Amino acid sequence: MLKSAAVKPLENGWDNTIADAMSEPEKLLYRSNLLGSDKRITNFGGGNTSAKVIQKDPLTGKDAEVLWVKGSGGDVGTMKMDGFSTLYMDKLRALKSVYRGLEFEDEMVGYLPHCTFxxxxxxxxxxxxxxxxxxxxxxxxxxxxxxxxxAASKTSKELTQEIYGDEIGWLPWKRPGYELGLWLEKFCLENPDAKGVVLESHGLFTWADDAQECYELTLRIIQKAMDWFAERTADVTPFGGAIHQNLDADARRGIAAKLMPAIRGFVSGNQHMVGHFDDSDAVLEFVGAKDMRRLAALGTSCPDHFLRTKICPLVVDFDPAKGNLDAVLDNLGEQVAAYRADYEAYYDRCKHPNSPPVRDPNAVVYLVPGVGMITFAKDKATARISGEFYVNAINVMRGADAVSEYCGLPEQEAFDIEYWLLEEAKLQRMPKPKSLAGRVALVTGGAGGIGAAIAARYLSEGACVVLADIDQGNLDKAKAQLQGAFGADVVRSVLMDVTSEDAVANAYSQMAVEFGGVDILVSNAGIASSAPIEETTVELWDRNMDILSKGYFLVSREAFKVMRRQDMGGSIVFIASKNGLAASPNAAAYCTAKASEIHLARCLALEGAEAGIRVNVVNPDAVLRGSKIWEGEWLEQRASTYGTDKDGLEEMYRNRSMLKRSVLPEDIAEAAYFFAADTSAKSTGNILNVDAGNVQAFPR
Incomplete structure (x- = not known):
């Protein structure tokens, strides 16, 4: 553990009992993962590590010096051995003979594959x-x-000398590339005792001839900067002090829940975008500060920060003292349009004859005084990471402005990074988005077999999913299983009673804060009951109607509110039942409630059409496996009605179908996917039976 009384020290995680048994490439991975495990050391995907290793050439059998270096697009904290590129050092040195100068440095990337080991x-x-x-x-x-x-301070060179003396050098800003590699080599040769260098507006390089020594040097140099800032800024009021008082946590999330669907609608013209909300202490300190607007307008400094957060954020005109949310929402379109115009003007000022076409002109980062920070991107992980990068930028601004004067990247340099042809080529190599990329779905009854299967199907196509259910235990299990399969970013859960207006409204509010809004509602919450009409109590009747009719009404009404606020259309899918079309003995309450669902869907299809909101119905039949409604009394009651047991009931249902096949949760999920995807973009008010064939349930 590095010692520091001023700040929580960085932890030295190196363990020789582990490292001593490793090869040099394995030590490189070990070192990389350790460094990347602390975001004070480097941000997600930022920075890189390397080792020069002697290995046997597979062609000659002779020793060759090989550079192991983090490959394109990796993250040092989570990468594995296959995340490293390996290149012959003699061939990399030979590249100097073909380098034609700064004007042609980008072409050197094309030579790197020729050096592959x-x-x-x-x-x-x-x-x-x-x-x-x-x-x-x-x-x-x-x-x-x-x-x-x-590095981002106006007096960067002087501060580097003050803090590190001759141990760490300094180089002026230079875009990463071949020329900067030659600059680093020249610096090392001219300063053989230096152990690293600060790159202006960029970051830190450190080096050594031993893996552990390099790791511990990196920690020590970073810790020294952290301690120095802690001492120098102990009595400094950050960002000029607060001019806005932050709202309490519930109020902040309430404001965000109303802002995010509106913003999402404005920025999703080219593709559906997903949101992320951050009201951490660092963010709140910044968005409420006197100097926030001045610093935000300067943009970020480090290229990694800039690529994730764009030229600058949009500051939403919200005043927490006035609570002027309605006025903000009324004028939000104008604010977004003004940002787009400014961005396009920036593009026109800075573009080159060979620049790629202008990209999405909308902001990535939205700062809301007294509330927090909202970020939007093509998927949840990118939105979250973009927010993390802007928090990095906030931390940089705090330190630089406290001891000197913060400097963002010059506009032309920022543009040349953003529209770098090499970055454009990387973007063009990105895989085609999945069919539900950027879509946000709410699945009620999400802890049951059908709900979980639908959620998994949507997640497999790139959607974000909120599971809603009244059973906390099963909800937690379903969430854990889906997060394990698809990642923590894209799955959320909310305890929700579909018969409670407050619970339904709260669920949509939470979903808006987590993902930005909603595109797909799957109304799937259900119960089942069986009783002869003489034994059907008012309580039983009301319970069916509350959950299967009123519940579907409440979740749909709230979906309409959010979808209209977004103005992006949407898809609502009711999981009804064959029993909504075909009568069944001893199930009057259940069948009537299901029929109500179907007719409600038809009514909503009429109302939603002008807003592009499609409403369709999937009618399952006899989905026994994994379905909660087939647990307990319903199973016993239906088996009794047909004079059989559970195994016999499934066999009976299969044999009574026209196709003689069992219906599984995955079959219902496929139908629900069809109605959610653009393949059914011209379908509304429809009913799709997934019942293996039942002539009584034919819709027409």
């Missing part, structure tokens, strides 16, 4: 030369907030 398919990143030409065997390039705060 052992046919490694991992593409080398543009930072490869920055590691290759440093003479030491081990190199760490990190993006710690404390060091970037130095």
């Amino acid at each position: 052992n046919l490694n398919p991992r593409a080398a990143s543009i930072d490869t030369p920055l590691h290759a030409y440093v003479p030491q065997k081990h190199v760490d390039h990190m993006h710690p907030d404390a060091v970037i705060a130095i």
Whole structure:
């Protein structure tokens, strides 16, 4: 553990009992994962590590010096061995003979595949030369907030000298690439005793000839900056002090829940966007501060920050003292349009003859005084990570402005990073989005077999899903299973009684804060009951109507409110039943409630059409496996009605169908996917039976 009385120290996680048994490439991975495990050291996906290793050439059998370096697009904290590119050092050195100068440095990326060792398919990143030409065997390039705060200061060079003396050097801003690799080599040769360098507006390089020594050096250099800032800024009021008082947590989320669907509607013109909300202490301190607007307008400094957060954020005109939310919502379209116009003007000022076409001109980051920060991106993970990067930027602004003057990237340099042809080529290589990418779905009855199967189907196509259910235990299990399969970012859950107006409204509010809004509602909450009409109590009748009729009405009404606020259309799918069309003995309450669902869907299809809101019905029959309604009394009652047991009941249902096949939850999920996807974009007011064939249930 590094010692520091000023701030919580970085933890030295190196364990020789583990590392001593490792090869040099394995030590590189070990070091990388340790560094990436603390976001004070580097942000997600930011920075890279390398090691120069002697290995047997697979062709000649002779020793060859091989550069192991984090490949393109990886994250040092979570990468595995296949995340490293491997390149012959002699070939990398030979590249100097074909380098034609700064004007042509981008073409050097095309030569990197010719240097590949052992046919490694991992593409080398543009930072490869920055590691290759440093003479030491081990190199760490990190993006710690404390060091970037130095790098982004107006007096960056002087501060570096003050803090580190000659141990750490300084280089002026240079876009990452081949030329910067040569600059680093020149610095190392001219300063053989230096152990690293601060790159202006960028980050930190450190190096050593031993893996553990390099790791511990990196920690020490970052810790030194953290301690220095803690001492120098102890009595400084950040960002000029507060001019807005932050609302309480519930009020903040309430404001965000109303703002996010409105913003989402404005920014989803090219593709559905997903939102993320952050009201952490660092964010709240910044959005309520006197200097927030000045600093926000300067944009970010580190290229990694900038690529994730755009030229600058949009500051929403909300005043927590006035509570002017209605006025903000009324004028939000104008604010978004003004940002787009400014962004397009920035593009026109800075573009080159060969620049890629202008990209989405909408902001990524939205700062709301007294409330927090909202970010929107093509998926939840990107929205969350973009927010994390802007928090990094806030930390950098706090430090730099406290000891000097914060400087963002010059506009032209920022543009040249954002519209770099190499970045454009990377974007063009991205896989085609899945069919439900960017869509947000609410699935009621989400803890049951059908609900969970629908959720899994949507998640497999790129959607974000909120599971709603009244059974907390089963809800937690379903959420854990789906998060394990699809990741924590894209699955949320909410305890919800569909018969409670407050519970339904709260669920949509939570969904708006978590993901930005809603595109798909699957109304699937259900019960089942069986009794002869003489034994059907008013309580039993009301319970069926409450859950299966009123519940479907309440969740649909709230969906309409949010979908209209977004103005993006939407899809509502009712999971009804064959019993809504075909009568069944001893089930009058259930069948009548299901018939009510079907007619409600038809009414909503009429109302929603002008807003692009489609409403369709899936009618299952006899889905026994995994279905909660087939547990307990309903199963016993239906088996009794037909004079059989559970196994016999499933066999009976299969044999009575025209196709003689069992209906499974996955079959219902496929139908629900069809109605949610654009393949059914011209379908509304329809009924799709998934019952293996039942002539009595034919819709027409």
